[in-house]
Amino acid sequence: MAARKTTKNPNVSAEEMLGYYRDMLLIRRFEEKAGQLYGMGLIGGFCHLYIGQEAVVVGLEAAAEEGDKRITSYRDHGHMLACGMDAGGVMAELTGREGGYSKGKGGSMHMFSKEKHFYGGHGIVAAQVPLGAGLAFADRYKDNGRVTFTYFGDGAANQGQVYESFNMAALWKLPVIFVIENNQYAMGTAQKRSTSTEEIHKRGEAFGIPGELVDGMNVLAVKEAGEKAVAHCRAGNGPYILEVKTYRYRGHSMSDPAKYRTREEVQKMREERDPIEQVRAMLLTGKHATEDQLKEIDKEIKEIVNASAEFAKESPEPDVSELWTDIYAEAPAA
């Protein structure tokens, strides 16, 4: 397709828009499928879905270049799909199989890909934040012009190690973008009940780190903010904070009594602010895509997701001997 510019956003081609649509839809359908497999008992334990937040990671990936790094929390499936990791490998990790990215050792919260510069999936809230600063340190050390996207939640933003990381990142001028995915809840705790300020992006001010509030339901707004942050970091100006306001539609994990917010609140978000519907509407009203084209994309994604689920069911359970591998470089004598 010719790279026509969309009317509203002169910097984004229709082709790019279709790409964002596709990437966000892939995450959504993947997560819906994961929810189903969980319901069927094929996935056990913890499983944190990203539904509603798709524009955050897709928008920021649009601002990233080859070699840039990303690291995040346990709500990580979307990040992996967006940076190009294989849907089958992710789903098979959820089902705890040999074909999973961590061979069933990590589960939903703990996956990695050196190839895609994805440094995990971390189950301990905020533990990934100093690691992200360390990755950025290594980039600066090698002077390779790369940046690191370090994602964490509004709840994680209250852990002390976040502020130790801010200080070090500012002190050492590290090329790290701290992305606060503010979905307004930390489990059952609304932001206002746990967080002294409403504007988390301003918490960098004391360290001299610029911060910005971004509409995380709008993929183009996220991309634009991401580009600005990336330019800041690549120019050697040190860290940048993006507080991306978003919303999760599903429960925190799979067992969530959802008593801390109203059904209406969730419904309103879905109806009025949905990130995928917004792009879909832009594509159709601007005549950058036809219904048929979008249907074609839907179909293609359905196939990818179904294939990932098949792979995740077929892939064998890990062998008992795997219990003892990857603890040390050399397996201990049994």
Next chain:
Amino acid sequence: MARMTMIEAIRDAHAVAMERDSDVVVLGEDVGYFGGVFRCTAGLQKRFGVERCFDTPISELGIVGTAIGMAAYGLKPIAEIQFADYMYPGYDQIVSEAARLRYRSAGEFTCPMVIRMPTGGGIFGAQTHSQSPEALFTHVAGLKTVVPSNPREAKGLLLAAIADPDPVIFLEPKRLYNGPFDGHFDRPSVPWSKHEAGDVEPGYYEVPLGKAAVVREGSAATLITYGTMVHVALAAVAESGTDVEVIDLRTLLPLDLETITASVRKTGRCIVLHEATLTSGYGAEVTALVQRECFYSLEAPVLRVAGWDTPYPHAQEWDYFPGPERVRRAIDKVMEAE
């Protein structure tokens, strides 16, 4: 008398303590408005107000540290760490401050607080939601460590912990919250409503710290354990057909050495069982003490059954878990030795 789950019994202990003593306050992530991820504090905020049962930010260091300050001043904080695995950011405060305040101030300041945390695996939580870190606490002078194994005792032990003048780590086996899980993960789970230890007395009572319980009398060998493994041990003993005495330690520190030695001197054989990893685990301490106290009564080496020395796996949870099969093998082995 009411039949309760361990969750309800723990909740009841909180309510009784808060009713009796207005200095008791409850803090932790999601404990107030939401009532706790495992529901152990449900309803307390409504009943006692947000001043006495309140949510904290996700900030384990902050939770433990501020609770220590409150305790030093005379309040009686009960802090919940949502999973024992999240305790590490607060560990410095537990070790360097809570455990040492009395000593460092020559007794002028104390730290009468309880830190509750769900412990153990069996819920596919993988490495960051399944650990049993009790040995990290029993290794620290100045802390007491408690692990209940049923609703009735959980309530009494928690009330004793709250009344205790020193900091108490209260580890709640999460796999026991709803029923006496015996390690047979492939069988339907039994609820506490079907178990007599689900009978919880109303009002205030204590189960004293530092006192073990003989939960099954026997003459052939002694099996020493605590928490979830009490039920695994009982199942394994029943299946083995060997007359094994089972001891539930209930409190790891202070340890009830008297009950242990009386039993091992009687049976002459001993197994120590826990879910935590083997090496430098709590079982090593018990084994060393049994060896010292009962050396001339022992007819076989003391055996340990424990989790493997690996991170808690995700997919291979049940290969890791020291279930009834592994315990049975140990019973056979300890009986073999001449």
